[in-house]
Amino acid sequence: GSENKDSASAGASGKPAEKIVVYSARDKKVTDFVVEQFVAKHPEYKGKVEVLNMGAQEVLERTRAEKANPQGSVWWGGTQQGLSAGAGDGLLEAWQPSFAGQMDARYKDAQGRWFGEILLPEVIMYNNKAIPADQAPKDWDDLLDPKWKKKVIIRDVAASGTMRSIYASMIQRLSKDGSNPQPGYDWLRKLDANTGDYAANPTDLYVKMSREQGVLSAWNLQDILLQSEQSKMPFGYVMPASGAPVLVDGVAAIKGGNTEGAKTFIEFLFDGELRAKLAKDFFQIPAVPISEKPQWLADLNLKPMDVDWDVIAKNETQWINHWNAEIKNKG
Amino acid sequence: MIDVELESVSKRFSRSGEAAAVDDVNLTIGAGEFFTLLGPSGCGKTTTLRMVAGFYFPTQGHIRFGGQDVTRLAPNKRDTGMVFQNYALFPHMTVAQNVAYGLKVRRVSRAESSRRVNEALAQVHLDGYGSRRIEQLSGGQQQRVALARALVIRPRMLLLDEPLSNLDAKLREETRTEIRRIQRDAGTTSIYVTHDQAEAMAMSDRIAVMQAGRVQQIGSPREVYHQPATAFVARFIGRSNVLSLPVTAADTTTVEVALPGAGTIASGAPEGHGLRTGDTALVSARPEHIALAGPDDPGVIRGRVTALEFTGMATHLTVDIGAEGGEVTVAAVDVPGRVDVGDRIGLRLTAERLWVVRP
Amino acid sequence: MIDVELESVSKRFSRSGEAAAVDDVNLTIGAGEFFTLLGPSGCGKTTTLRMVAGFYFPTQGHIRFGGQDVTRLAPNKRDTGMVFQNYALFPHMTVAQNVAYGLKVRRVSRAESSRRVNEALAQVHLDGYGSRRIEQLSGGQQQRVALARALVIRPRMLLLDEPLSNLDAKLREETRTEIRRIQRDAGTTSIYVTHDQAEAMAMSDRIAVMQAGRVQQIGSPREVYHQPATAFVARFIGRSNVLSLPVTAADTTTVEVALPGAGTIASGAPEGHGLRTGDTALVSARPEHIALAGPDDPGVIRGRVTALEFTGMATHLTVDIGAEGGEVTVAAVDVPGRVDVGDRIGLRLTAERLWVVRP
Amino acid sequence: MTAASSTVPSRRVALARRLAGGANAAWFPYLMVAPLVLILWGYVVQPMLATFVESVSEDGVSNYTQFFTSAGVARTSLITSLAISVASVVLCGVVGVAMAFLLKRFSFPGRRLIEAFILVPAALPPLIGAISFQLLYSEIGILPRGLQRLFGTESPVLAFDGIAGVLVVHTFTMYPFFYLAASAALAGLDPSIEEAAYNLGAGRVRVWRTVLLPMLTPAMVSASLLVFMTSLASYTAPLLFGVDQTMTMQIYINRTNGDLPMASTYASALGLVSIAFLLLMRWYEGRRSYLSQSKGISARRREISNPVGRWLAPVASVLAAIVLLAPVATIALVAFSEDGSWTTEIIPSAYSIDNFVTIVSEPKAFQPILNSLQMSLLATAGCIVIGVLIAYAVRRLRFVGRSLLDIGVMIAWALPGTVVAINLISAFSTGNSFSFGQALIGTFWILPLAYFVRFLPLVFRASSASLALIDPSLEEAARNLGASWFRAFLNITVRLMLPGVIVGALLAFVHGVGEFVASVLIYTSSTVPISVAINNRMYSFEIGTAAAYGMLQVVLIFVVMWFSSRLENGGGRAAARQAEQWTN
Numbered sequence A: 001g002s003e004n005k006d007s008a009s010a011g012a013s014g015k016p017a018e019k020i021v022v023y024s025a026r027d028k029k030v031t032d033f034v035v036e037q038f039v040a041k042h043p044e045y046k047g048k049v050e051v052l053n054m055g056a057q058e059v060l061e062r063t064r065a066e067k068a069n070p071q072g073s074v075w076w077g078g079t080q081q082g083l084s085a086g087a088g089d090g091l092l093e094a095w096q097p098s099f100a101g102q103m104d105a106r107y108k109d110a111q112g113r114w115f116g117e118i119l120l121p122e123v124i125m126y127n128n129k130a131i132p133a134d135q136a137p138k139d140w141d142d143l144l145d146p147k148w149k150k151k152v153i154i155r156d157v158a159a160s161g162t163m164r165s166i167y168a169s170m171i172q173r174l175s176k177d178g179s180n181p182q183p184g185y186d187w188l189r190k191l192d193a194n195t196g197d198y199a200a201n202p203t204d205l206y207v208k209m210s211r212e213q214g215v216l217s218a219w220n221l222q223d224i225l226l227q228s229e230q231s232k233m234p235f236g237y238v239m240p241a242s243g244a245p246v247l248v249d250g251v252a253a254i255k256g257g258n259t260e261g262a263k264t265f266i267e268f269l270f271d272g273e274l275r276a277k278l279a280k281d282f283f284q285i286p287a288v289p290i291s292e293k294p295q296w297l298a299d300l301n302l303k304p305m306d307v308d309w310d311v312i313a314k315n316e317t318q319w320i321n322h323w324n325a326e327i328k329n330k331g
Numbered sequence B, C: 001m002i003d004v005e006l007e008s009v010s011k012r013f014s015r016s017g018e019a020a021a022v023d024d025v026n027l028t029i030g031a032g033e034f035f036t037l038l039g040p041s042g043c044g045k046t047t048t049l050r051m052v053a054g055f056y057f058p059t060q061g062h063i064r065f066g067g068q069d070v071t072r073l074a075p076n077k078r079d080t081g082m083v084f085q086n087y088a089l090f091p092h093m094t095v096a097q098n099v100a101y102g103l104k105v106r107r108v109s110r111a112e113s114s115r116r117v118n119e120a121l122a123q124v125h126l127d128g129y130g131s132r133r134i135e136q137l138s139g140g141q142q143q144r145v146a147l148a149r150a151l152v153i154r155p156r157m158l159l160l161d162e163p164l165s166n167l168d169a170k171l172r173e174e175t176r177t178e179i180r181r182i183q184r185d186a187g188t189t190s191i192y193v194t195h196d197q198a199e200a201m202a203m204s205d206r207i208a209v210m211q212a213g214r215v216q217q218i219g220s221p222r223e224v225y226h227q228p229a230t231a232f233v234a235r236f237i238g239r240s241n242v243l244s245l246p247v248t249a250a251d252t253t254t255v256e257v258a259l260p261g262a263g264t265i266a267s268g269a270p271e272g273h274g275l276r277t278g279d280t281a282l283v284s285a286r287p288e289h290i291a292l293a294g295p296d297d298p299g300v301i302r303g304r305v306t307a308l309e310f311t312g313m314a315t316h317l318t319v320d321i322g323a324e325g326g327e328v329t330v331a332a333v334d335v336p337g338r339v340d341v342g343d344r345i346g347l348r349l350t351a352e353r354l355w356v357v358r359p
Numbered sequence D: 001m002t003a004a005s006s007t008v009p010s011r012r013v014a015l016a017r018r019l020a021g022g023a024n025a026a027w028f029p030y031l032m033v034a035p036l037v038l039i040l041w042g043y044v045v046q047p048m049l050a051t052f053v054e055s056v057s058e059d060g061v062s063n064y065t066q067f068f069t070s071a072g073v074a075r076t077s078l079i080t081s082l083a084i085s086v087a088s089v090v091l092c093g094v095v096g097v098a099m100a101f102l103l104k105r106f107s108f109p110g111r112r113l114i115e116a117f118i119l120v121p122a123a124l125p126p127l128i129g130a131i132s133f134q135l136l137y138s139e140i141g142i143l144p145r146g147l148q149r150l151f152g153t154e155s156p157v158l159a160f161d162g163i164a165g166v167l168v169v170h171t172f173t174m175y176p177f178f179y180l181a182a183s184a185a186l187a188g189l190d191p192s193i194e195e196a197a198y199n200l201g202a203g204r205v206r207v208w209r210t211v212l213l214p215m216l217t218p219a220m221v222s223a224s225l226l227v228f229m230t231s232l233a234s235y236t237a238p239l240l241f242g243v244d245q246t247m248t249m250q251i252y253i254n255r256t257n258g259d260l261p262m263a264s265t266y267a268s269a270l271g272l273v274s275i276a277f278l279l280l281m282r283w284y285e286g287r288r289s290y291l292s293q294s295k296g297i298s299a300r301r302r303e304i305s306n307p308v309g310r311w312l313a314p315v316a317s318v319l320a321a322i323v324l325l326a327p328v329a330t331i332a333l334v335a336f337s338e339d340g341s342w343t344t345e346i347i348p349s350a351y352s353i354d355n356f357v358t359i360v361s362e363p364k365a366f367q368p369i370l371n372s373l374q375m376s377l378l379a380t381a382g383c384i385v386i387g388v389l390i391a392y393a394v395r396r397l398r399f400v401g402r403s404l405l406d407i408g409v410m411i412a413w414a415l416p417g418t419v420v421a422i423n424l425i426s427a428f429s430t431g432n433s434f435s436f437g438q439a440l441i442g443t444f445w446i447l448p449l450a451y452f453v454r455f456l457p458l459v460f461r462a463s464s465a466s467l468a469l470i471d472p473s474l475e476e477a478a479r480n481l482g483a484s485w486f487r488a489f490l491n492i493t494v495r496l497m498l499p500g501v502i503v504g505a506l507l508a509f510v511h512g513v514g515e516f517v518a519s520v521l522i523y524t525s526s527t528v529p530i531s532v533a534i535n536n537r538m539y540s541f542e543i544g545t546a547a548a549y550g551m552l553q554v555v556l557i558f559v560v561m562w563f564s565s566r567l568e569n570g571g572g573r574a575a576a577r578q579a580e581q582w583t584n
């Protein structure tokens, strides 16, 4: 929205701008692009925005360790779980930005300590060189078909926030209140039987998928599109018939950092123009409504799965530990 | 003037049982004196020297230089030049660099240093070897580098641990003359460790004979040779024959003993020997003081030759003189060609050269 | 039977200029023979021995064992037991383990091995030291371990590189008797390197005297002592006086020379000496074959004492006999007390003991 | 020396005399060790203790008892990690010593080039390095797929997976610890000891088994410790090959779970196991002496008679080098291949130099490389000074608590990099007396400090191993000639330790350049190290450009190795002479 812009520049017009240090789990291309736009709009920050790229988990670790003397200002890019953990440790600044009002309550922290930036629908990914589009699985349960035995590659679960969420959703899907994870476990056991290998990290997943060690996976839509468009990877996706768990990936201002700058920066992130560009070039689905949707987004027939994140938050550790100890590589 | 003093110095390597390597040693060495430690392998010579140099601390006792306690003084503050028994040459330096090291430490100018290094190398007959690596030298050459390295710094005290053991007799003699000359010129107090009695005799002002960590006798070369304090010293210095003989008469400095089947003979004895008629005395007789005679000559001890050993200058005969006397070794400069192992022979002792020793 | 043969063996350490360490050496050593390499420091003894052991390859020439060429055979296939000049003990093993190593390689049973190790340690007087670490031994003790380690395996050939250099005379004598006994009992061919002439004389069947990489003379101890081939050998073995004297008459094995101011005297000479009347002969005279006399006695060489050295058994006098003769050393068992440095003295030579040498 | 004026010295004089004992006095070790202890305490031990404190903060006991209950993940992980570590030590030992044997015992044309090459695997950039192993040996790798094509089989042949895969990676990346340690030690060994063994009838194999290897013990112990601890704390390899029941994976998982005390418990357990291993090794090494007692210095000369050996050595070395270089070659392949041109093919189908163009055309492309160089050099310098001194103290000085000092140095190596970094952040995020009251976080200095803390053990161990072979009487000789302790230490001891020190410094430098897990947590925008730069490419799946960056790093390291190997040999002259001696 254009009203954000006014408040942001108002805040910056007074004293000279302080350095903004951004800890980002976003792709460097995205951060470079955004910072460029940001500086163009807020020239007083020229040369004062420092982006440190790292993994989402590292952002959490680093922020946590620096608690006594925070160095970062913006935490940009992290799962709902990670951000909640950070908020729980008292690392994040609570505030109400201008865009908060438009945001679905599911996508932000009730106390305003973090805000969803983009939505990551988790879908079925397949190698479209190896499988014709019409033969790809149509729903989650199709992944269990014995014909895909050893054909599935899964980004290893326990160490990945994204995968933990997907797996927890699969369990919660079969037990709404989370009281009986057994059907979910059984389902995951069958998936494990079809899983040829667990990939160590996203790169590893792409390598293994592209080189056809496996041809199916569960992965987020944005990356699938990015890889197939930008890196010419043979990846396609299927929106599962029963719906895709939608993860929220968010942003927050770090308590004790340059809060002023952080707020300006975060406000800018939700700038309508920017969001549209990011949606178009980087296949991001914004957590706030935008006016001009790119073609792919308009065509996207997003069917969110009904996931109760509170149930998951309560049980995730136990479920994933169980999966890790009892199910993984045993199916 | 007393320069070095060891006061009841002991060194024990392990706390538990084992005997001390050096046991209650008392020594005083005068300034400019050439003092030798002599003793069998493992008797504690090196250990003593290393304590003087400051590499070991005595378990007990004190070491003084010129009256000042140096027991725990750092080695580099003692100004001693040491030749290590294992040389301890610096493998990463050339011969010349090794020798020059002490000079460099002393900030001797480069020109002066190179002059002195060359001089020192010449003294040990290694002219022209300066630029060699140590590993390209023979054993004896390495030993000479170690010697040159210690001599060149002209220390106030020289500590030489068998510095000539790997040299041939000729070179050894030349080198020891050189060492003595340098040492006398500069009045350097020196402690010399050797296993070679002839060397000790030839070089030393005084000798301390050690055994199993203890000092047995301290005296001039002539004293330890001709008037050994104990049977050990007598046997160790040169090859003495120590005979147990019955005492037939005794006064303060002479003891008369009976020879097996050859009457009696007078022997020198240290004061306070405490022997009386009827006791058994230990009498030492040097091989070269026993003359060969015919087996039937009068007044000779009769025996049978059991071994003959040619050593160049003299031939050593071992003669069995029967139950009481055991075997006796005789040195003869010219052995008549007819004497051979198994022959009967007579031995004649020289009275003035006998000496009574403690067991 | 010839056991070891070196055929014009040379060893050069660097391609460039430097002289060869071993230069065209020819040796034949009989089975069971005790052969000694004698020579000054750096003359190539160790290098020769190491070629026989297989650690160096000759630059030229061949080495044969029992007729078989072993010039390039691996050291471990030669069955030689070597005592290294630097000991080369295994520091990570105890004394007993060091000695047992060769037995283990030979798969000697444990019981037998421990028996033989104990025996060998006893032979070198190290009983009870079996469990010590090498670093806990004195220099001489280490040397004895090295010796025991070589002896215990009873090799077909013993290579001993100054195995006794760090032992005292007494122990050295005992040990060399032991070595000889073991060597004789087993008929082990042995090559012995020493810098100690007395030792070489006492032990060897034959001696090769080397100088600067070349063999100067090979012969029995008596030959090299009494009939040295060259002035070098004469001077090196014992301390011979080599006098340049004018020849007054000569036949095949005797040469008559004129003594300075003391008439003429006959000297032995090697066949083919090629000297004629009027030539100058080099005549070697051993100190112990020169007797002291009054300066005015008839037929003596007159001189002045310039140095006196007490060596225990004998005293060495250096006597200046004037321009032509230079200095002469005399060994006297009993020097009359009145002789001192500076005194005039007469010297009398023993005719049968003189020998003509090559320069 | 002037005689004391009074024969009855006052107490003050007595004290002065005591102090005059210099490096000989009983207090000297403590005086020398005190600053080292202080540095260790301030920069290494005390920050690392945070982990232990956290592990016992809440339900500490129950955390630890998990390791003893039979069913738990904890115990399985511990056992798996231990097994992997032990196996890695054995494998690296075999490969490293074999390479040292081939390259240091024989001389043949190109030997020095190979020598410089075979250290490159140690310098593989993390992540891209690990991926290169996958592209080589895993199910999707060149080798298994090549074999599959060759034999026409159903599935890829000889594909490494799981623990086998981890071990392959460990062997390839850690054998240099053994190689370097063994070659430095071999060079310092008294050759006559080996000769004595041959003379006593031992064959080549037996000589190695009974004399050379035991004499290499200090070096082997040092390398074993490093490999053991590295394997124990290794994270990427188990991750890539899907072995998740390891201690490091559990640490990571527990941190992700938010169970920080449990994560710390794992980390502490890791540290404790390492310390136990360290003590075991110290005991093992201390049983014997490795110091040659030979008189004088023996000639370094063994002539190779065996013509088979003459030919076998170069052939084997070249083969080994090819195998060891294969991962680097793979990276090169990736770097030069076109995006998307390498999927199911055995090797890429299309090549270009675009990746390099991409990097170079970036304005600040070389900044990360320069950063890494600068920071690693700084850290290495610190490691050398402190590491050598501590090595000396631990080996040569007699004082109470030598083992503790040893443990203090090693502890930072025993913990995973992430844990070390987090501890450092906690310790230095506010000023303390060791940071001169400054907060180091967010400054340039924190990264060099982290590298220093992490890689100090490398220099320390390597120096310590080479010190074990140096006769203390050489230093005594220097002191006897009048050199002060410090001078003798510098002129003689350090000079003779140099091969070991260089080895340690090289390792520290190489690891500093490649360090990622700790760097990523503490780097600042002005100190982006190359590993982070590479990782950013990896993250956006620009494998090609990441590989190109990796190649730059490899080339850089190679150049350093090449020059340092000349340094180590004391210049070309000495090297030539040595080679001449060996071939003769």
Ligand SMILES: Nc1ncnc2c1ncn2[C@@H]1O[C@H](COP(=O)(O)OP(=O)(O)OP(=O)(O)O)[C@@H](O)[C@H]1O
Pocket: B135, B136, B137, B138, B139, B140, B141, B166, C013, C014, C021, C039, C040, C041, C042, C043, C044, C045, C046, C047, C048, C085, C195, D299, D300, D301
């Ligand atoms: N590795 C080497 N490189 C170059 N020259 C050497 C080497 N080893 C020995 N030499 C030289 O070769 C000569 C012979 O050495 P060798 O060790 O055989 O002497 P040696 O007769 O055993 O002497 P010593 O009695 O002193 O031990 C010496 O001049 C020595 O300097």
Ligand SMILES: Nc1ncnc2c1ncn2[C@@H]1O[C@H](COP(=O)(O)OP(=O)(O)OP(=O)(O)O)[C@@H](O)[C@H]1O
Pocket: B013, B014, B021, B039, B040, B041, B042, B043, B044, B045, B046, B047, B048, B085, B195, C135, C136, C137, C138, C139, C140, C141, C166
């Ligand atoms: N580091 C040590 N630990 C234990 N015992 C030792 C140590 N060094 C020497 N000894 C023992 O102390 C005794 C004296 O040793 P020292 O080296 O002083 O003898 P030495 O008289 O020099 O003998 P050598 O003539 O053989 O060199 C020996 O019995 C030796 O075994």
Ligand SMILES: [Mg+2]
Pocket: B045, B046, B047, B085, B161, C138, C139, C140
């Ligand atoms: Mg000694």
Ligand SMILES: [Mg+2]
Pocket: B138, B139, B140, C045, C046, C047, C085, C161
């Ligand atoms: Mg020699």
